[in-house]
Structures are given as C-alpha cells and as structure tokens.
Amino acid sequence: MSKVLILTGDFVEDYEMMVPFQCLKMLGHEVDAVCPDKKAGEQIKTAIHDFEGDQTYTEKPGHNFTLNASFDEIDESKYDALLIPGGRAPEYIRLNPRVIEIVQNFNNANKPIASVCHGIQVLVAANVVTDKTCSCYPACAPDLALHGATWADIGFESAIVDGNLVTAAAWPAHPEWLAKFNELLK
Numbered sequence: 001m002s003k004v005l006i007l008t009g010d011f012v013e014d015y016e017m018m019v020p021f022q023c024l025k026m027l028g029h030e031v032d033a034v035c036p037d038k039k040a041g042e043q044i045k046t047a048i049h050d051f052e053g054d055q056t057y058t059e060k061p062g063h064n065f066t067l068n069a070s071f072d073e074i075d076e077s078k079y080d081a082l083l084i085p086g087g088r089a090p091e092y093i094r095l096n097p098r099v100i101e102i103v104q105n106f107n108n109a110n111k112p113i114a115s116v117c118h119g120i121q122v123l124v125a126a127n128v129v130t131d132k133t134c135s136c137y138p139a140c141a142p143d144l145a146l147h148g149a150t151w152a153d154i155g156f157e158s159a160i161v162d163g164n165l166v167t168a169a170a171w172p173a174h175p176e177w178l179a180k181f182n183e184l185l186k
Contacts, residue, residue, distance in 0.1 A: 001028040002080035002185040005069075007099055007122065009035045013087030014046035014062030015171040016116050020083055021065075023178050029185065032069035032079075035089075036096045039070040047087055049117075049170075051156075056139070057170075074102065081185055082106040086117025086137065086170070094125035103128060107164065112184035114166040116177055120144065123165070134167040135160050 004024055008017055017033070024031045035044050046062030076082075082103065084090065093099050103126035106113050115123050120136035121143060123129050129149035135158070136144065141151035152160045152167075159168040159177035166184060168177035 001030065003030045003078065004032070004081045004083055004185070005074065005076060005079040005102075006031060006033040006083045006085065007035075007093060007102065008033055008044060008065075008067075008085055009089030009093045010044045011047045011087055012044065012065075012085050012089040013117060013171060014048045015174070016085035016087060016119070017044075017046055017065055018063065019171065019174050020085065020114075020116075020178060023174075024083075024182075027182060032074075033065070033067050034069045034071040034074055035067055036071050036093055036099060038067055039072075040068055042067055044089075049087065051170075071098075076102045076105050077109075079106075079111070081112040081114070081181070083114040083181070084116075084119035084122050086115075086119045088118070090118045090121040094122045100126045110164050112164050112166065112181060114177065114181040116168045116173065117170045120167060123167075124149075129165070132162045132165055133160060134162065134165060135169050135173075136167060137169055 107128040
C-alpha cells in the first residue's frame with residue numbers, strides 16, 4: 001500500500017480532514033498528517049462548512065484533530081502521494097516556504113496529489129496548476145485562471161483527474177474524489 005502525506009492546519013474543513021485520513025487508513029494506506037509549526041501529538045482545530053442555502057457556506061466549530069507526525073521531520077521523498085484538504089488552513093499554510101517546496105517536490109516527481117475545496121490555494125501558490133484542468137470551491141476558480149489553469153465546473157459531487165492531480169470542489173465529492181485518488185495510488 002501507499003504512504004500518504006496530508007498537509008493541514010488549524011480550521012481545516014472537518015470532513016475534508018477526518019474522512020480522507022480515516023478512509024485511506026481503512027484501505028490500508030499509511031497516512032501522516034502534519035501542520036507547519038506543530039509536532040506529532042499536538043492538535044489542530046477544524047471547522048464544519050455546510051451548504052444551507054446562503055450565498056456561501058456557513059462555518060461551525062468542528063472537532064480537534066491530533067496530528068500523527070511532525071512537520072519539521074517530514075522527508076517527502078519517503079511518501080508516495082500528497083493530500084491537501086480545504087477549509088481556511090490552505091490560505092495561510094501556503095505562505096510557508098517549506099509547504100510550497102513539499103508540493104513542488106511531489107509534483108516534480110509526478111506523484112499523485114489530491115486537493116479538495118480551498119486546498120487548490122496551496123497548489124496555485126506552488127505553481128503546479130499551469131495548463132491543468134482542476135476543480136475547487138467556485139470562489140477559488142479565479143485563482144486557477146490567473147495561473148494558466150482551467151476550472152472544471154463539475155458540481156459538488158464529482159472529481160476530476162488531470163495527470164497527477166485529483167481535485168474536487170468540496171466534501172460532498174468524497175466518494176468519487178477518494179476513489180480516483182486511490183486509483184492513482186495503485
């Protein structure tokens with residue numbers, strides 16, 4: 001099975017952190033979740049984003065998630081794939097130069113990278129989306145266009161693969177997004 005690295009941070013979307021972490025482990029993959037400036041055993045806070053008929057999603061407190069690896073000890077060459085959940089974490093973890101380096105190293109090695117929702121902000125900041133077709137939360141679509149990528153308006157329950165990237169708009173796409181990511185892990 002594969003060894004998967006999850007890059008995350010405080011106020012990651014709860015479902016987009018918990019479900020992939022648990023699902024990939026259930027499938028037999030080894031999964032490490034890390035956050036800049038945090039160590040194994042420390043926790044991050046999550047947020048639950050829901051679609052309740054408003055112009056955008058609503059946000060509620062989620063669960064605490066305990067990290068199982070230390071960011072400063074990560075050697076990305078030891079991993080087979082990368083996953084970046086959404087929520088508010090991507091908007092600030094993308095400012096960390098080491099996060100960008102990790103994403104670029106995965107991409108340069110053509111290893112699978114899964115991104116959901118606002119996770120695309122990290123891929124855009126790492127400049128790995130040029131000439132790719134990706135999905136993401138619609139509010140992030142302009143970021144793709146500004147970096148030479150095409151936004152796939154595929155709704156909230158579908159996912160798209162373009163090369164080594166597997167992307168989706170939000171957590172309702174988990175069944176398809178995680179299945180397509182798992183296919184790339186084989």
